[in-house]
Every structure is written in C-alpha cells, then in structure tokens.
Amino acid sequence: MPRTRRRSRRQDPEVVRLRGAALDAAAAGLFVFPVKPGEKLPAVPRHAARHCRQRGICADGHQGWEQRATRDRAQIYAWWSGQPRFNVGIACGPSGIVVIDLDTSTDPLPDWGGATTGREVLDQLAARHSGELTDTYSTRTPTHGEHLYYRMPAGLELHNTTQGLSGSLGPLIDTRAWGGMAVGAGSVRPEGAYIVAEHGQITELPDWLATLLTPAPPPQRPAAVALPTRRANAYVAAILRDEVGQVAAAQAGSRQSTLYFTAYRLGRLVGGGELEADHVAALLREAAAGHIRDDAFGPDQANDAIARGLHKGAEDPRYIDEHTSTRDDDTADAGP
Template sequence: MTQQPDTLTETPTGTDALTTALDYAARGWRVFPLLPGSKKPATPNHKARHCTGTDTWCRTGHTGWEQRATSRPDWITPAWSSNPAYGVGIACGPSRLVVVDLDTHKPGSKIPEPWHRFEITTGEDVLDHLAGVHGGTITPTYTVRTVSGGTHLYYAAPDTTRRFTNTAGKIGWLIDTRAHGGYVAAPPTTIGTSAYEITDDRPPAELPMFLLDLLTRDQRPALSTAQNGPQQPANQPVRPVGSGESVHNASAYVDKVLAEEIAALQAAPEGGRNTALWCAAANVGKLVRRGLITEHAALDALLTAAAGHIAAGAYSPHDAENSIRSGFHRAATRTAA
C-alpha cells in the first residue's frame, strides 16, 4: 500500500471485535471494519468515480476496502477501540485465502434439476455431490457459520501465479467463492440478531484438488439438458433393462426407474457425464436401499449404461465405479421419502 495513514478509520470499534481482528492479523489475514449491523465496508465512504483525493487514503489515488485492509496491529487497534457495533471484514485475496461460500435454498425459490429430484437444498450437499463425482475430498478446514445459516470454508490459496477471483455458481448451485476482489464478513460480526460463528478453528487447509480443477475450468459441469442445450447420445447402446437376473425379477416399477435413469445417463451431454452418472446412481440407490434390487445388479446395470461414456474417455471404469458407489452412499444416507 502506498503512503498509509495512521489509522484505518476515524471511528473505531469494540473490544471483542478488536481482539478477534488482532487474532486474524496474527494469522496473516488482512482485515477492515464493517458498518454496524451490515456487511458493507466502513471505509471508504465514496466510490472511485466520486473520489476527490481529500480522503487521507486517497492522496495518491483512490483506494478501496481491499487496499485499506491490513494485518498491522498498530493500525488495527485504533480502528477497533471504541465502537462495539463495528463488524470485521477479511479481504480474501491479500490474505491468500479462497473462501467457499455455501448458501442454503431460499423458501419459495425454484430448485433446479437435478437437485430438486434428489431433495438437495444446501450448498454443503451440492459440494458433497461434486466431491463424489470428481473423486475428491472436502478437506476439514477453518469453518464459519454465516448469519443466513450457510457455511464459509476458508482454504489457503494455491501457491501459483494464477490469480483467483470471485465466482458465483461456477462450481455449482448455491456455491460461490471469494478471493481477489472479494471479502467475507467474519465473526464476531452481527447482523440483526444473528452473528457469524466459528465452527472449526483449525488452520485453513490447502484448497482441495477437485475444487482447484473446477475453479480453473472455463465452464462448469452440466447440470441439466435445459441448461446445456441438446443432448448427445452415448457411443454405445446399453444392455436392455432386465437382462441381469436381479433386474429381470424386479417389479415393473424397478424396470421403469432403471429405464429412465439409464436413458438419462446415455443421453448426458459432454461436460455433464460425471454428474449424470452420479445422479443416476443416487436415484437407483434408493431402490437398493429399499431392497428392490441388489447393489451388485444396480452397479452392473449402471456400469454397462456408462460404457459409451467410458469409451469416449469421459471417465475411466474405476472413476465410474467410484461415482456410482458415491451415489449409492448418498441414497443410503438420505431418509426415506
């Protein structure tokens, strides 16, 4: 930062926020004050286009909240010493953090497919699905519960020349990320009667590889045919439903479900094949959970259905089996409808 003033702001804040802000600074995170009861930065109080250069921080050009964020205790202490209502913001980029923001479904809003079909209504469940599809793991990390009931997962930004910025829905439904150009309201910030709360105080883990892969792709995996245009047929036909002994002896209902899921899997477009396989497995897994078909028969049917995608190089047989078993696990851990 160029030619810094003695303090962050002329209006400081209280002891709890000060103690926490200093703790964040000790971790190497850059902080700045938020207006009381708000997620809005306390400074600057003007936009770049309205900057007159009279603000102490703007003597050599306009500076925003990201440039004003600091980890220096001698600047933080004056900024949080007399106003207990100020919140704490963390500038993610300068703090070398990538924060994954997992939201929750708003009542009354539409749930897109395939999430509606599988009763998925939280970003946490979407992320769990994506981890299963991509054979990844959601590494335990510093975690915050937000005032809206969502979750912030703090990860250490990869040591790379790539500059991560904010995303909205690129990874998946109800999932945003904050990095350069973004910030998060942090505990003990309070909005209304709710406060941000630390639920896991361990050091930030490295960004999981599957998330790194998704963030560095130019397009996110397809979620539905409506979002991704015409579907492309698989290169290889599937074995007729019922050719396996367990499937053959199943009820008409089981045959119908299998036929629908296999057809959807075969027709999955490029970029959405992993998601389609996991979704089919999660739905067929409900039949397994109810004892209407054996897991072996269901696995065999889905692997056969995925043969065209395997031949096309969308995923390996090993990855396909992992995705299917992840879908089965998802169904087994859901309560019966």
C-alpha cells in the first residue's frame, strides 16, 4: 500500500519576509518587537507601568513593548510564524540608539528659509552649530521622511523629543530614544514601505547633537497656587479656552504634537475632576477640524492624539480648588 506523503504547511511569504527583516535587525544589535500589521503601533501590551496589574505576562514585573523587545531568534520566530503580518518595531532605548525622525510638510517654514523637510532643518542646525552629520544607517519612510539611526553616547540616557516643544531640535524633527520606538526597514503601511536609504554601520551621535538633546536641569517648582472654588471654575474655563485656541492656531509641522500635548494638559484637569473627558475631546476635535486632511493629518491621527493625550494626562491629575494646588510643569513627563 503506497505511503501517503504529508503535506507541509506553506508559510505566508510576506510573514517570512518580515521575519527576515526582524532577524536582520536583531543581528545588527537592535531589539525588536511586533507592530500591528500595516501600522506603527505596538502589537504587544501598551499599558503604563503604574497601571500594570502584575498578572499574566507581567506576573514577574511590568512587561510593555519596551521590556519585551528582544534579539532572541526563537522569540522572533514565535512572533513571526503565521498570521498576522506583523511589522517590525525597534525599541530604541534597549538598543542603545537615538533615531532622528525627519518629517516633511507641504507648507514652507519661513523661519527656516522656506524649508519643507526635516532634513533641511537639520542641515541648517548643523551649520548654526558648526557641526557635521556623519554618515550612518538610515531608512526612508512611506511618507517620504527619513529615520537616521545613531548610537547613544556612553553615559547618556536620552529620551524622546517632539517638534515644537521644549528640548526639541526644531520643526519637522522628532527624536526617539528611551521610551521611544521606530518602525524598521521592511515594514509596510498603506502608504508604502520602509526601505533602507543608507546601508552600513550605525555611527555614534555627533557631539553637537548630543549636547542639544541633553535636557537642562529641571527648574525649581513655582509656589503652590490655591484658589477659592468660584475663582477656580473661572480659571479652568480660561485654561480650556486658551488651550483649545492653541490647537486651532497650530502651524503646519506641529499640529499633531500641539493636539497631543494640549490633550495631555487638559487630561490632567480631567484626572483631577475639573473637566469632563468627552466634553474636552469634542472641543479638541472641533478645534482641529480645520487642519485635518486625509493625506498629511487625518481624522484617525487626530483622534489618536486626543485619546493618548487625555489618557496620559489623567495619570497625573491636576486639582484647582481651595484645598489643593496646581503645578506648572505640565509637559514634564508627557512623552507619547
């Protein structure tokens, strides 16, 4: 009787390709983790350490995407072994790297000689600080931006910066370090693929950039402010009007970050019971409506920025009444 040949299960070639990209990144010394298919959001738990219930995968300690990132081949094979088609995330902190994220804009920046790309702004920064941009491994994003990979200098523990905020390099430039991630080469989104732009080694972050990215010592906290309840209500209303106005007036290149950090600051008041989350979210969506375009800044991005900002802010409540005080360090730990 003839023997029946067992059919081997053929793996999805796209999953195999993405697994190869993850293995290549790990072989280059980078810590990887799965990212949702077609997106740039982690596919592993994203809950904050302070909200971790110490159960399941977190039974022995909090395990978010940054903690679970790995170079272990067996784990990479386990993550990229079937559906879904995970993109490749790079955990910058554990990998010991700083990624400079250079965006693009359709609106010229008058203060930067009409620049429309983060690369042009970075080149001007280098000239202003008599610095050089050493050749290093880099990728091109599906939206025509660039990711420049640099090794974090020994002894430095850099964190993320966001364009338009204190500590940032300039418009159209974000940086990712501890607490930050980059989507790796080979990953795909509806707009296209992340491709290697510059092959070779990841070189050390130039000194002048390291200096600019090293945060200044935190300022002394201002004296506490206490207000009677009636005045506090008026004060909160004034804050709300001012913050919503900033979103409506935000300039190209900083609209998404302005929306996020405004949501964060108002989220602190939501956490303190001073405002209602649904009301704040509706006002922010209305203020941002004039900026929303399907290509550069769509409704999904706006809603995500609002939701993340409100959630992050609520973790650090701000109270305004006759019993408790306010703080002015609203963006001290607001990184997305």
